[in-house]
Amino acid sequence: MADALELDALWEEFHRVVNMTSQELAAWLQVNEASEETVPPPEHDGAPTGEHVLAILQKRRVDLTDEDLDVMYEVVDTVTAETDAGTDAGAGTGTDAAARRRKRLMTLGHDPSRAPA
Template sequence: MADALELDALWQDFHRVVNMTSMELASWLTVRDADEEAEPRPAEAGTLTGQHVLAILQKRRTDLTDDDVRVMYQVVDTVDDLVDTGNGPGPESTPQDTRRRHRLMTLGHDPLRP
């Protein structure tokens, strides 16, 4: 597990990049996985990483596990990389922009938010 200062910085970075609430993320994960035939149970909707992000959002910092810390680092790095390679905030103009936004939202980051 990271030391206290490193964990504080990670907690802040994670909450900087994850700009969706737990309710918004849970709703997005459910909608994202829904198809014409069946809708997954909310606890099983979305990617494993998306579900882990949702679980972390519902925890206190003192309750984080080593696995939570690993996922938090992964999410911060992935979101920062995807945001840096994007065209910045604004309406999506191509299918690639839409796919990028949806991938970010699965991690709890909506790039259209200020």
């Protein structure tokens, strides 16, 4: 388990990058799963990770497990890498790549169309 300062920093960063509410994420995951027409590739872990993000959003900080912390680090790293790549502004362009990127980020609880906090 992380020390208190590290946990505080992770908690704040996670809630900064996850800019969707638990209700918004739950609705997105339901719609996203219902609209899947193809089987995702094996390396695509968006839906299980999204469900785990949803579970974390519904927890108190003191109830986090080591697995929760691993997912939180993964989400922070993924969203930060995607948004630091300079492609955040292209999220609404309608291209296939932008649509896939938006879907991937939203499955992690990050809506790229929202202004950063």
